[in-house]
Amino acid sequence: MTLAEILPSLRGMAQARLEENVWPVGTTVDEHGELLVGGVRVTELAGRFGTPLHLIDLADVRRRCRAYRAALPGAEIAYASKAFLCRAMARLVAAEGLSLDVCSAGEIAVARSVGFPGWRMLLHGNAKTPEDLKAAFAHGVGRIVVDSLDEVEQLGALARDRQRVLVRVTPGVDGGTHVAVTTGVEDQKFGFPLSTGAAAEAVRHVLRQPNLRLVGLHTHLGSQLRRVADFELATRRLVGFLAAVRDEHGLELPELNLGGGHAVPQLPGEDTFDLAGFAHRVRVAVHDECARHRLRPPRLTVEPGRALVAAAGVTVYRVVAVKHAVRTFVAVDGGMSDNPRPALYGARYLARLVGRPPVAPTREVTVVGRHCEAGDVLARDVPLPGDVHAGDLLAVPATGAYHHSLASNYNLVGRPAVVAVDDGAVRLLVRRETEEDLLRRDVG
Numbered sequence: 378m379t380l381a382e383i384l385p386s387l388r389g390m391a392q393a394r395l396e397e398n399v400w401p402v403g404t405t406v407d408e409h410g411e412l413l414v415g416g417v418r419v420t421e422l423a424g425r426f427g428t429p430l431h432l433i434d435l436a437d438v439r440r441r442c443r444a445y446r447a448a449l450p451g452a453e454i455a456y457a458s459k460a461f462l463c464r465a466m467a468r469l470v471a472a473e474g475l476s477l478d479v480c481s482a483g484e485i486a487v488a489r490s491v492g493f494p495g496w497r498m499l500l501h502g503n504a505k506t507p508e509d510l511k512a513a514f515a516h517g518v519g520r521i522v523v524d525s526l527d528e529v530e531q532l533g534a535l536a537r538d539r540q541r542v543l544v545r546v547t548p549g550v551d552g553g554t555h556v557a558v559t560t561g562v563e564d565q566k567f568g569f570p571l572s573t574g575a576a577a578e579a580v581r582h583v584l585r586q587p588n589l590r591l592v593g594l595h596t597h598l599g600s601q602l603r604r605v606a607d608f609e610l611a612t613r614r615l616v617g618f619l620a621a622v623r624d625e626h627g628l629e630l631p632e633l634n635l636g637g638g639h640a641v642p643q644l645p646g647e648d649t650f651d652l653a654g655f656a657h658r659v660r661v662a663v664h665d666e667c668a669r670h671r672l673r674p675p676r677l678t679v680e681p682g683r684a685l686v687a688a689a690g691v692t693v694y695r696v697v698a699v700k701h702a703v704r705t706f707v708a709v710d711g712g713m714s715d716n717p718r719p720a721l722y723g724a725r726y727l728a729r730l731v732g733r734p735p736v737a738p739t740r741e742v743t744v745v746g747r748h749c750e751a752g753d754v755l756a757r758d759v760p761l762p763g764d765v766h767a768g769d770l771l772a773v774p775a776t777g778a779y780h781h782s783l784a785s786n787y788n789l790v791g792r793p794a795v796v797a798v799d800d801g802a803v804r805l806l807v808r809r810e811t812e813e814d815l816l817r818r819d820v821g
């Protein structure tokens with residue numbers, strides 16, 4: 378076949394439908410290979426703001442916030458801000474009527490700077506520092522989720538006005554995810570195990586503190602969880618524990634917080650989390666167990682992070698070099714400093730050529746970063762056109778959660794800018810870190 382014969386079908390490839398579920402809803406690709414996210418051309422954004430660049434489609438985030446509220450009427454939805462927080466996100470979350478899960482003075486400060494109400498925040502963490510607690514009190518954070526007996530003592534000494542607290546419980550449920558983000562089992566650093574009696578002891582400690590008011594239980598099984606049955610099992614165990622607390626102390630706790638962890642697809646073909654199934658099975662579990670124990674059903678809270686923002690994010694890189702050595706390496710201008718997830722969790726990604734139609738058939742390449750580690754691999758064995766070359770743009774989807782928030786300055790590389798697209802509008806949310814930023818803090 379001549380190139381002239383092949384070209385039309387290659388152009389067809391460029392027009393091929395985008396992979397499902399991994400791009401922000403409404404993302405399109407045209408016959409020139411131009412990708413439009415939130416109605417905006419990615420090549421224009423790369424030209425205007427530079428690369429690597431984090432894009433976040435705010436309309437997509439709003440849509441997902443609304444889907445959660447609709448699926449769980451009456452429940453509290455608390456966005457887990459560790460997934461991605463900046464002022465614009467805090468404003469959006471406030472406007473959508475969600476609460477906010479925070480876990481540091483820094484996250485409180487960002488939310489507070491845009492007037493996010495303290496009473497709608499929950500503070501988490503297994504080692505909250507005095508600064509975190511001070512910030513929480515200063516801003517009137519509504520609930521603090523206690524995670525150690527030391528913390529109960531410290532809080533008891535510092536708190537005023539009967540600070541509301543929840544006790545974080547590990548129910549002994551393994552959500553079947555990467556060990557680094559498995560938190561429902563007992564042998565890891567978070568929470569008080571249920572089966573050993575540690576959770577019951579924590580409740581006793583809280584109730585001995587006159588300045589604390591116990592309002593509920595919390596559990597978080599882990600992150601990237603797909604099995605709804607695990608949430609159901611944890612729910613049943615926690616309602617059983619609510620009954621045990623009532624039996625021992627004569628106290629019915631009004632809140633049950635089931636944490637987050639709802640999985641998102643990273644690659645085409647992966648399932649999306651069964652939110653409707655989750656809502657149904659958790660409600661049935663609460664209803665059945667409460668009826669069995671003659672308890673008033675508690676108000677539910679869920680804390681999705683990734684599920685609200687991951688698919689709304691796209692990272693744009695520029696190809697710096699292509700090397701054919703054992704395999705084909707496509708090296709880009711970012712890497713593990715803006716996305717450490719492949720190195721940390723073996724996370725897999727898709728990459729797509731942006732801004733021009735391919736002129737060679739697709740083949741598998743390895744997209745690597747610019748950092749001084751052989752493990753700085755962004756996407757293993759991904760199909761890309763064989764003619765990818767230096768100067769091309771690549772877009773990597775499903776990068777809205779735990780990318781900018783996990784970014785580092787490894788090799789003293791500045792963290793990328795974050796740009797919002799929103800129904801055709803463009804706004805810089807977080808500016809790119811510059812050498813001046815890096816030098817300014819180095820005061821030796």
Ligand SMILES: Cc1ncc(COP(=O)(O)O)c(C=O)c1O
Nearest residue numbers: 457597600637638680681682683
């Ligand atoms: C207490 C708590 N809630 C919610 C989340 C959000 O998790 P995800 O982003 O997987 O929904 C986390 C992080 O895993 C967490 O530690």
Ligand SMILES: N[C@@H](CCCC[NH3+])C(=O)O
Nearest residue numbers: 459558600718722778779
């Ligand atoms: N950082 C993890 C998620 C951690 C969830 C927070 N407890 C990730 O990127 O998958």
